[in-house]
Amino acid sequence: MQDRAIRARGITKSFGEVVALDGVDLDIPTGTVHGLVGPNGAGKTTLLGMLLGLSSPDRGELEILGCPVRQDLAVPDGVAGFVDGPGLYPALTARKNLRAVAALRGYPAWSVEDALGRVGLSDVADDAVRGFSLGMRQRLGLAAALLGDPRLLVLDEPSNGLDPAGKRQVHGTIADLAAQGTAVILSSHRMDDVGALCSEVTLLATGRVVFSGPLSKLAAESGDLDYRLLTSDPTHARSVASAAEEIALLDGATDDDAFVVRGAVPAMDRLGAELVRAGIALRELAPVTPPLEAAFLALTGDTPSETPSETPSDEDAR
Amino acid sequence: MSAPAPARPTTSGAAPLPASFARTLRFELVKLIAQWRIRVILLCCLLAPGVFVAATGQQTSLPADTVFGRWMALSGWAGPLVVLAFAGVWALPLLTSLVAGDVFAIEDRLGTWRHLVVTVRSPRRIFAAKALASLIVVLTLMIAIALSATLGGLLGVGSHPLVGLDGHMFGAGDVAGRVLLAWLVVVLPTLAYAAIGLLGSVTMGRSPIGLLLPALLALLVQVVQMLPLPAVVRLALPSNTFLAWRGLFTSPAQTGPIVVGLVVSLAWVVLATALAYRLFVRRDFTDLTNDGSARRIAVGGLLPLAALTAVSVAAVAVLTPVTGSGITRATLQDSLSTSFSRLYVLQTAQLHRPAVTEAAMQTASTCTKGGLAATSTTSTTSAADAADPTQTGPGNDWRCIVSWHTPGTTFVGQATFQLDVTPDGRYVADGDGPKEVNGSFPIHTAQGDAPNPLWQFDGLVDLLAPHR
Known part of the structure; x- marks a missing residue:
């Protein structure tokens, strides 16, 4: 097992004239939960998508699980997750959604029941997803990501819409994964989630890393x-x-x-x-204002009124 | 928290393999079939045509304005053909809209592209699987319609011979094969509409315009077909085959328009699918706001298809003998003479009169258009007549006099018909006397009372017949 799940050096990605990522460096060790925060349009979604293989860097070096990634859809096996919400088909049941993913990726059938159990959805496994709440969808998305026993889990707002019990379950699952050696990169606008789960955090603003390091160090950046x-x-x-x-x-x-x-x-x-x-x-x-949030605001030059604190809608600059 | 997961194979950092095509196809089929809309459509396709055909076959008032409609009470094989005539105009393009036109767009609406691409890891396989899945579903719906209509006709009316569009009586076995062939012929133009649906779905993303593209094209084609366009343009449209199948129900079959229609349809299938594929594999899947753009659909879709239409028109013009509307006095007279003589033979048999043969009747027709008196008793047409532009083309103002010899006598019978000729070559001949020949009276047959076959009948002019 390599020490670093992600190693990025000088990653740049542009969409036309829009520079979404500008010289991003990132190191994420295995067995940790790493937070990725930043205001809307900071480039978080682009970075997460890149880690899932949806796109590749225009410039720079990206290594995921020890494999260099130089083209789209070339991330190694062992990477899973979702960005901009889980991809679920409302006409299918929870079990059928997971079975489809398992069949497509060649995962064993028992992994479906296992994943449903880990996110607490076994009881509603045969219900159509169209009747699921946002929180249940988030949990099902997490279950889909768990099917392949990932070694790098990429999650975008995994606590969105979760009730306290669901949140506790998801947090517990993520913590268990990290304890078993999985690297988790978690993007969230909820600093309380970041504070509760992450040991380190990277703060992006306008495509650049403005902070990367331990949470305690970020809190110190908050000033008075x-x-x-x-x-x-x-x-x-x-x-x-x-x-x-x-x-x-x-x-x-x-x-x-x-x-x-x-x-x-x-x-x-x-x-x-x-x-x-x-x-x-x-x-x-x-x-x-909580210290992490204050640090976020101080480093990004944002104002409290501009920062959503509940169920944010992240439409990053791709 | 659940118990720790059992040991499972650990994944390696090896380069990933895309999901297999078979599994991707299966997933696409599962998604399609899981949609309540598709299930409702399938149920309608299974029930509605059969109920319509069976019920209509019991009515005294038949849909005579639709080809073969007047025969629905006499032969169960007329039902699937009436349904086919209707389906070709609206139902099949609409089905392709709802299936192929939505197969890509639904991922945009659900926001599942990223999930799907990351899971399958091959946009090419996703495209192929989606295209094939929609093809399978469209064909399933077509088969359901055809089976339902056929069963409705056979159970409601029975398997009886059917009079073709030139008066030829097709036996039950023969007509069964031709009905099957007719439905097979329209598979390719249906796939052309499906390919348009794929293109619209890929190009326009979440926009409903993409979903409606095949239906909009069908509407446009309907409007175009009402215009007095040259036959060369009419034949070069992908919808031509939805009409050309009727040529199977003449003897000999009018295969020219069918072949042209199949080639044109195939070209549309190939081009539209290729365009959709090209646009799809170039798509940026990190963009969640794919609503399409007027420029993209114009440059990526409509312009190439317009160019294909132009090339098709040129090819048809060069490779076939068709000129003008394809409907001339000579071809109309030939068609009417043939139909009349065959239906006269049928009428004679139904009335238990002494048998006659077509050859002995030496039937000839003289047709004029636009209110000119038709007085000639010969079907020969002078060069001047043939060149007269007023004596060609569709219209409901054709008036024809048919003359024939009564075997064993010197008597030459004459009957008058008003013809309503449509631009696609179909015509309805309406008997205008004498009433003993082409008047409205019932005839007792083995299947019950039937209308006089010479009173009103359908005919078909071969638009590709060499002009005289």
Whole structure:
């Protein structure tokens, strides 16, 4: 088993005059879950499609599972997944959808039942997919990807439409796969998914890598964060906060007695201690924007209002 | 979480092999048959023609405006031919629209191209499998229609001889073979429409225009066929074979238009399929918004097919003797004389009169167009008449006088007919007296009361017959 499932150097891909990927470097070891994030049009879908074999780089080197990829549909066996939603046929049942894939790829018949069980769809295996919810379709798409026992799993928004139970099941399946040595590359707009599943993350913006590394390092890129403070004595707490060093009291309105301050983590630690010393009880201290999301926004120059947080519709620049 | 999966063969990093063609074809068939629309269509094809034919055969009012319609109550073999005449105009192009016209577009609508391409790993095999799957389904639907109509006719009316389009009486065995042949003949033009459907489906993606392309072409052809176009253009259209099969029901068979139609249809099948293939394998499957474009369908599809039509017209003009409308006074007179004499023989037999033969009757016809009095008793046509442009072409203003000799006497009988001649060479002769010969009266036959065969009958002019 090679150490790296994906090795990319200087990958460039253009569609006409649109440069979708511009000198992308990427290293993804086996047995890890790697997040791929970026704003709409960043090139994520192009990159994922390339990893599945839908296209090949115009320039640069791409190795998948140790095999160089120089033309379309030439990725090695052992790569599976979906991009822009799972490809399912609504007139067929869940089982028939999987059986078709298994038959086309020469996978054993038992892999169908196994995959259905792993995503928790055995009970509805004979129902037509047209009646499935978005979350069930996502799980069935994951099941289709699991049929060949992949060593590189490419997933685009796998948690889209999942209820908490389904999300937990999918997350568990992905984590199990990684533990068994499968490399998983996961694209998502939901930073909580990325945070929960990924050990490393690559952030794309306008076709270029603006960050690649461990999640903890990405969180550090967020700089000062805004925190929401709810205390037992709001008036006194405000005066303490306004006097604190390296803390900025923001004017943002809140719907209760809470207020918002901005500062780095060490400064917030000191503020917390001062509030306690002043006899003020801390009822809530939480970042207004999660650190990963804040880092995302800081690195991509985006604004919170421009970043979808629920069921995003990713129409990347292919 | 389910139990750990049993051990399975591990995949290697080897270069992938595409899915086998047989498995890809099977998958395409499964997808097609799983569509409720296809199932409903198949059910309709199995039931509707048979019910229509069986029910119509019991009616006193028959669809006489459709070729062979007037014979539906007398021969069960007329039913599948009436259905074929109708199907060739609308049903078969529509079926190809719904099957072949959607076989690629449905992947665009469902957003499954990426999944399919990654799974099969060969756009060429995907194209071949989709084309063959739609071909199989279209042929299945055709077979269902033909079988249903035939069974409806045979069960409802029975296997009886059928009068052809020149008055020739085809025995039950003979007509069965010809009915089968007629349906086989229209397979190729149906496939031409299916190929147009494939082209539209590939070219226009999610756009419904692509899906409707065969039906739109059928509509266009219907309009074109109503225009007074030269026969050379008419014969060079892919829809020609949907009419030319009628030549099988004359004796001898009018095979010229059938051969031309089959060659033209084959050319359309090959070109449209090749164009669709070329466009498909060049497609960017990372683009999910394939709605087609006017430029793409014009340059990639319509222009080459228009060029093929032009080449076909030129080839037909050079390789066949056809000129003008293909309908001349001479060919019409010949056709009418033949039909009349054969139907006169039939009428004589049905009325239990002394037998006559066609040869002994020495039938001749004189036809005029446009209200001119038809007074001549000879079918010979002068060069001046033949060159007269007013005495050619389709129209409902042909008036003909048929004359014949009564065997054993010097009596020369005469009967008048009004002819409604359509541009495709078919005509309906309507008896205009004397009423004892071509009037409307029933005749008692073994199959029940039948109308006088000389009262109204269908005929067919061979558009490729050498002109005199």
